[in-house]
Amino acid sequence: MIELRHFIERARHAASSADPEQAVAGLLWELLETPRPERVGQGDGQAERLLHHGRAVTVYLIRGEPMRRFPPHEHGMVAAVAMLDGTETHRFFAREPGGRLRLTETRHLTAPCVELFDARTIHAVEYRSTAPVLAVHVYLGDLLRARRRMWDHDGRNPSPYDQARYDRLAMDVSAETGPG
Numbered sequence: 311m312i313e314l315r316h317f318i319e320r321a322r323h324a325a326s327s328a329d330p331e332q333a334v335a336g337l338l339w340e341l342l343e344t345p346r347p348e349r350v351g352q353g354d355g356q357a358e359r360l361l362h363h364g365r366a367v368t369v370y371l372i373r374g375e376p377m378r379r380f381p382p383h384e385h386g387m388v389a390a391v392a393m394l395d396g397t398e399t400h401r402f403f404a405r406e407p408g409g410r411l412r413l414t415e416t417r418h419l420t421a422p423c424v425e426l427f428d429a430r431t432i433h434a435v436e437y438r439s440t441a442p443v444l445a446v447h448v449y450l451g452d453l454l455r456a457r458r459r460m461w462d463h464d465g466r467n468p469s470p471y472d473q474a475r476y477d478r479l480a481m482d483v484s485a486e487t488g489p490g
């Protein structure tokens with residue numbers, strides 16, 4: 311059984327270990343293998359619930375917002391995603407010499423899976439279905455204090471990450487994906 315406080319404690323320990331990436335990935339796999347009723351706080355319906363942030367690690371519980379696409383951004387630290395239910399679509403970008411982003415890859419992360427992203431990753435997350443999505447996002451550092459950037463959907467206009475702007479730029483993708 312993984313209880314929330316215990317999970318955070320273990321995430322902090324894993325993030326401070328000699329091999330934090332593998333330790334966090336192992337912990338997340340353990341979470342995925344935990345029977346559903348015993349899983350880390352299933353939440354109260356918030357789209358993003360900050361479970362913990364500290365020097366070593368930040369943990370969010372994510373409920374995907376159906377048919378929403380969020381803008382490209384970086385974290386400036388290693389990130390890990392554990393998919394508990396449903397699918398998150400991640401689009402990855404590279405920076406072109408002029409600074410604009412270029413789409414390099416699109417990946418659909420479907421539960422159960424654990425993925426690690428390196429500290430230079432630039433990505434955009436979207437939910438292309440109305441099916442429920444539940445994920446845990448873990449960052450190896452204090453994401454709330456990190457200096458990091460975000461971009462407009464077209465890969466232009468880099469700016470310091472701003473949560474209000476990030477939320478404001480979220481767009482409906484139902485016209486692109488069709489019903490269901």
Ligand SMILES: [Fe+2]
Pocket residue numbers: 383384385433435
């Ligand atoms: Fe992200």
